[in-house]
Amino acid sequence: MNRRSLLALPAVAAAGAYIGPASAQAPTRITIATGVDPSFAAYYVAKEGGFFERNGLDVTVNTGPSGSAMIAFLIGNQIQSAYGAEQAGVSANVRDPNVVAVAEGVALLRWISVLGRGIRTMEELKGKRVGVARGTGSETFWLSVVSKLNLNPADYTIVNVEAPEMVAAMERGNIDAFAVWEPWPTRAQRAIPNTHILVNNEQIQIVRNYVYMNKAWATENRPVTERLMRALIQASDFLDSNRDEAVRQVARFLRQDRSLVAELMNKVGYRMNLTPDSVANVQLAIDQLRGMNRLDRPVTTADVIWADPMRWVAPDRVRI
Numbered sequence: 001m002n003r004r005s006l007l008a009l010p011a012v013a014a015a016g017a018y019i020g021p022a023s024a025q026a027p028t029r030i031t032i033a034t035g036v037d038p039s040f041a042a043y044y045v046a047k048e049g050g051f052f053e054r055n056g057l058d059v060t061v062n063t064g065p066s067g068s069a070m071i072a073f074l075i076g077n078q079i080q081s082a083y084g085a086e087q088a089g090v091s092a093n094v095r096d097p098n099v100v101a102v103a104e105g106v107a108l109l110r111w112i113s114v115l116g117r118g119i120r121t122m123e124e125l126k127g128k129r130v131g132v133a134r135g136t137g138s139e140t141f142w143l144s145v146v147s148k149l150n151l152n153p154a155d156y157t158i159v160n161v162e163a164p165e166m167v168a169a170m171e172r173g174n175i176d177a178f179a180v181w182e183p184w185p186t187r188a189q190r191a192i193p194n195t196h197i198l199v200n201n202e203q204i205q206i207v208r209n210y211v212y213m214n215k216a217w218a219t220e221n222r223p224v225t226e227r228l229m230r231a232l233i234q235a236s237d238f239l240d241s242n243r244d245e246a247v248r249q250v251a252r253f254l255r256q257d258r259s260l261v262a263e264l265m266n267k268v269g270y271r272m273n274l275t276p277d278s279v280a281n282v283q284l285a286i287d288q289l290r291g292m293n294r295l296d297r298p299v300t301t302a303d304v305i306w307a308d309p310m311r312w313v314a315p316d317r318v319r320i
Contacts, residue, residue, distance in 0.1 A: 025056070026058075027053065027056050027057055027058035028056060028057055028058065028224050028227070029057075029058045029059075029060070030057060030058070030059055030060075030080040030081070030224065030228065031059070031060045031062060031079045031080060032059060032060070032061055032062070032079060032080060032081040032082065032083070033061070033062040033063065033064060033070035033073055033079050033081075033082050033083075034061070034062075034063060034064075034067040034070055034082060034083035034084065035063065035064060035065065035066040035067035035068070035069070035070070035083075035084065035163075036063045036064075036164075036254055037181060037182060037183055037254075037264070038182075038183075038250050038254070038261050038264045038265045038268070039067075039106050039108060039111060039181065039182070039209055039264075039268050040067055040083050040105075040106075040209065041106075041235075041239055041246065041250045041265065041270065042083070042105055042106070042211075042232050042235045042236045042239065042270060042272065043061055043083055043232075043235075044061070044249060044250050044253040044254070045235040045238055045239060045246050045249050045250065046059070046231045046232055046234070046235035047059060047061050047253065048249035048250075048252060048253050049235060049238060049245075049246075049249055051231040051232075051234045051235045051238070052228075052231045054231070055227040055228070055230055055231040055234075056227055057224070057227055057228060057231060061253075062079065065133075065162045065163060065164050065165075066084065066133060066136050066137075066138075066162065066163050066164075067082065067083045067084030067085065067088075067136075067209060068084035068085045068087070068088030068089075068133075068135060068136035068137060069084070069088070069135075069136070069162075070082045070083075070084060071084045071088045071089055071092045071099065071212055072088075072092055072095075074092060074096070074098070074099045074212055074213065074214045075092060075095055075096040075098075075099060075214075076096070077098075077214045077216070077217045080213065080214065080217060080218075080224075080228075081211060081212065081213050081228060082211075082212045083105055083209060083210070083211050083212070084136070084137075084209060084210070084212070085136055085137030085140060085207065085208075085209055085210070085285075086137070086140060086207075086208065086210065086281050086282050086284070086285035087135060087136065087137065087139060087140045087285040087288065087289060088135055088136055088137075089101050089210055089212055089282070089285070089304060090282065090285045090286055090289055090295075090299060090304055091135055091289065091294065092212070093299060093303055093304045094289075094295055094296055094297060094299055095296075097215075097303060098214050098215045098216045098217075099212060099214060099215075100212060100213060100214075100215045100303075100304060100305065100306035101210040101211065101212050101278075101282065101304055101305045101306065102210075102211050102212065102213050102218070102229070102306055102307070102308075102309045102310060103210065103211040103229070103232070103271075103272050103273065103274060103309075103310055103317075104208050104209075104210055104211075104271050104272070104273055104274055104275065104277075104278040104281075105208075105209050105210060105211045105232070105236070105270070105271060105272060106208065106209045106268050106269065106270050106271055107206050107207075107208050107268065107269040107271060107277075108137075108181065108201060108206065108207040108208065108209065108267070108268050109201075109202060109206060109267055109268055109269055110200055110201065110202045110267040111181050111182050111200075111201060111207065111264075111267050111268055112137065112138070112141045112179065112180065112181045112182075112200065112201040112207055113179070113180070113185040113197045113198070113199065113200040113201070114130070114142070114145060114177060114178070114179045114197070114198045114199050114200075115177060115178060115179075115180075115185045115188055115189070115195055115196065115197050115198065116128070116176060116177035116195065116196055116198050117170050117176060117177065117192055117194060117195050118176070118194050119176065119177060119196065119198065120196050120198070121198060122145075122149060122151070122198050122199060125156065125176075125177055125198060126155045126156070127155065127156075128156065128157070128176035128177055129156075129157045129158075129159050129174070129175045129176050129177070130142065130156050130157065130158055130159065130175065130176070130177045130178060130179060131159050131160075131161035131166045131169055131170070131174075131175040131177065131178035131179070131180070132158050132159070132160065132161070132178070132179055132180075133160070133161060133162055133163050133166075133180060134160045136163070137181060137207050137209070138163060138178075138179050138180045138181065139179075139288075140207060140284070140285055140288060141179055141181075141201055141204065141205065141207055142158075142179040143288050144201075144204050144205040144284070145179065145199060145204050148203075148204045148205070149199075149204075159174070159175050161174075161175065161178065163180050163181065163184055164184070166178040166180055166184050166188070167184055167187050167188045167191060167192070170188060170192060170195070171191065171192055177198070181207075182264050182267065183256070183260065183264055185197060186260070186263075186264070205284075206277070206281075207281070208271075208277070208278060208281045210278070210282075211232060211272075213225065213228075213306075213309065215306055218306075218309060222312070225309050225312070226309070226312050226313050229309050229310060229312070229313045229314070230313050230314075232272055233272045233313065233314055233317070236270045236271065236272035237272075239265075239270045240270060243265070246265075247261050247262045247265060250265065272310075272314075272317065273310070273317040273318070273319065274305065274307050274310055274317065274318045274319065274320050275319045275320065276319065276320060278305065278320065279301050279305060279320055282301045282304050282305060283301050286299060286300070286301065286304075305320070307320060
């Protein structure tokens with residue numbers, strides 16, 4: 001993991017919402033983890049914009065190859081919160097029922113694509129090698145493409161590739177196409193000639209990323225859990241009400257080009273709520289994992305989604 005400890009900005013008044021003064025006690029230290037793309041902006045903005053600090057939290061943000069890859073660290077409470085896709089959350093819950101989703105953080109509206117090199121249509125993709133990051137939103141999306149377009153899975157060779165490695169793998173010729181989220185499709189199109197988007201998720205399925213916690217820890221440390229949830233809600237609201245400043249904060253955290261970050265952030269909808277759509281996407285992940293014989297025990301959406309932390313601080317955001 002790549003541990004990031006960044007200074008928060010002093011100016012938070014522009015958030016548009018009152019944030020109570022920090023506790024006179026020393027801030028509570030917690031560790032959270034996710035991937036490195038602007039869809040996870042609520043974590044970055046909560047850190048960079050001082051929302052964690054104003055809520056009495058000293059937060060270390062760890063980053064890894066994907067948000068989904070970090071969810072497993074909630075098992076055994078190695079970290080206190082993670083941010084990633086549905087399938088990874090279900091898989092972690094099967095291993096440890098304490099790993100639960102407490103909020104839908106973002107809806108990926110135009111975010112995930114199947115992109116091919118020297119290929120222009122899904123028909124031309126038959127017989128080719130497709131890079132998929134197993135156990136993440138990449139795999140969830142690919143399976144949805146196969147189902148939605150009535151494709152034969154046997155027509156494709158699936159190669160397990162972590163998201164950050166996909167562009168290089170395609171450039172080397174190890175894969176002919178990949179299914180993954182931004183910024184990798186955009187990076188591939190900029191770096192590799194003759195690459196084309198074959199289909200994106202707007203035509204297939206609106207994928208969602210969720211905030212996860214360890215239920216046992218969150219229950220035992222309810223005041224800290226409430227402060228964490230408030231900070232994330234405030235950061236999510238800031239993303240909508242102060243987009244230019246939020247873009248600057250995200251670009252600084254990720255050390256990415258600001259114009260690219262701004263373009264990518266317009267492809268998602270920041271939420272911090274729980275709705276019937278949140279539940280439906282988790283159910284889809286359960287169904288997909290069951291179909292691949294990856295569920296070692298029965299699991300339901302009620303097992304995976306725990307609405308209490310959101311109800312504690314913002315009951316109007318819980319619509320399930």
